[in-house]
Amino acid sequence: xxxxxxxxxxxxxxxxxxxxxxxxxxxxIRTATxxxxxxxxxxxxxxxxxxxxxxxxxxxxxxxxxxxxISRDNAKNTIYLQMNNLKPEDTAIxxxxxxRLGNYYDASAYVYWxxxxxxxxxx
Numbered sequence: 001x002x003x004x005x006x007x008x009x010x011x012x013x014x015x016x017x018x019x020x021x022x023x024x025x026x027x028x029i030r031t032a033t034x035x036x037x038x039x040x041x042x043x044x045x046x047x048x049x050x051x052x053x054x055x056x057x058x059x060x061x062x063x064x065x066x067x068x069x070i071s072r073d074n075a076k077n078t079i080y081l082q083m084n085n086l087k088p089e090d091t092a093i094x095x096x097x098x099x100r101l102g103n104y105y106d107a108s109a110y111v112y113w114x115x116x117x118x119x120x121x122x123x
Contacts, residue, residue: 002027002112004096009117012086016121020081022096022114029053030074033099036081037107038092039116045095050104051079059104063089086121093118 004027008020020036035050049070050059058070069082079096093116102109 002098004098004112004114006094006096006114006117009094009119011120011122014087014121014123016086017082017084018086018119020083020094020096020117020119022079022081024077024079024098024112027077027098027112028074029072029077029079029098033104034070034072034079035097035099035104035110036070036079036094037097037110038090038094038119040089040092043092045107047105047107048094049081050099052104061105083119086119088121088123091119091121 003025006022031053033052036048037045038048039045051070051072067085072079095116096114097110098112100111
């Protein structure tokens with residue numbers, strides 16, 4: 001079955017950087033819009049960033065714009081999320097997903113999800 005596996009999370013201090021990876025198997029990301037979402041403790045899953053497959057475009061939530069960068073390596077079937085200047089409010093489980101149909105910022109539009117990777121930012 002399709003698998004998305006995130007990695008790269010950890011415990012860091014405010015202002016530090018982390019790079020997350022999401023490797024897909026049995027699913028080509030070459031023709032898929034891929035997204036990163038996060039779920040803070042006790043909150044709903046929220047949109048972070050997405051990478052369009054056919055336009056090279058990227059979209060970001062206002063809270064991470066200018067700090068986070070999404071990228072992809074289609075040859076490695078992997079998407080990345082470079083996170084700079086991390087803040088305590090970035091603490092969450094980060095998930096990658098593959099868009100099926102709908103808006104890139106809508107979690108319900110995604111068909112495949114990874115198990116998530118924990119990011120904790122201390123102040």
